[in-house]
Amino acid sequence: DIVMTQSPDSLAVSLGERATINCKSSQSVLYSSNNKNYLAWYQQKPGQPPKLLIYWASTRESGVPDRFSGSGSGTDFSLTISSLQAEDVAVYYCHQHYSIPFTFGPGTKVDIK
């Protein structure tokens, strides 16, 4: 099974500042046939279901603010919020859908400093 790890477990950032979350997979999630990373990022606010932010590691979902960006390839990925807003307080999960069983990272909690 592919194990997903995230760092840090939590972070507190001032409003308007940058927040970066790292995600590492125990095996590559890059599919050579189409050169795509099977890695997605989700945001989950309290009492709500997760929401897709990024797919293919770096493609922003329609309607997601452009302050959210994803990067990385192979086994190392990151999600960056360029200017943290109050509504971005949430838990963020990375998710690999490259190999069965699909797996999620443990989550990173983002708060306002």
Add this chain to the structure above:
Amino acid sequence: EVQLVESGGGLIQPGGSLRLSCAASGFTFSSFAMSWVRQAPGKGLEWVSVISGSGGETYYGVSVKGRFTISRDTSNNTLYLQMNSLRADDTAVYYCARGRSASSYAAIEYWGQGTLVTVSS
């Protein structure tokens, strides 16, 4: 507008069975893979199962394989999860989710609000 509405959750004794349903609307049901993802109280997300758009492929997480069965009914746009031999550690909110395409390997794009399953005597 894509809508996914789960039902069927509740309190069940260990060893019992339960069937979850997910009514889908707002899209062509057979064109998209569908998944179940669960979240134990206060915990992270755990992938449970996926079924391809055609229904020809099904896959399961390690902890549920052999006990849970995913299926879909295109005639009434409904996804199911039959859960047998339930254990206390199956207690969770179960989310129905739609993929970005018919492929089982598509990223999950839309999520329902979830239904709570509690396994306890």
